[in-house]
Amino acid sequence: MNFRASTVHADGDGGIVIETKQDVTDILERNKVLLEIDKARQKAPDDLHLVASIPFTVIDDLNKLGIMRGFTVLDQKALNNWLNKPENQVWKVYKGKL
Numbered sequence: 001m002n003f004r005a006s007t008v009h010a011d012g013d014g015g016i017v018i019e020t021k022q023d024v025t026d027i028l029e030r031n032k033v034l035l036e037i038d039k040a041r042q043k044a045p046d047d048l049h050l051v052a053s054i055p056f057t058v059i060d061d062l063n064k065l066g067i068m069r070g071f072t073v074l075d076q077k078a079l080n081n082w083l084n085k086p087e088n089q090v091w092k093v094y095k096g097k098l
Contacts, residue, residue: 022057027091034093041095051094052083058091 009017031053054062062068067078080098082088092098 020057020060022055024055024057027053027055031090031093035095038093038095049094051098052091053093054091 007019007021009019011017034050034053059068059071062079062082063070065078065082067073067075067082073079083092083098
């Protein structure tokens, strides 16, 4: 089950911090399966092809970076570069470089 939960904390200076957590276990397991399926592909796709499955909390981070606004990609090159970084490979379901 993928769920998001938000918690509000006092920051000690009269403000608040909103912390959002999401269980991404199902997304990670699905991504592993899809990546294995993609490894059997012999050439780059000619049409639309799923390349990543990204949880909502990570999309929130991409919004803060200015790469996305909501669920709209503002900077495709920046998103591709972000997905190609080793620490973000868990979200990719495409074996190639974007």
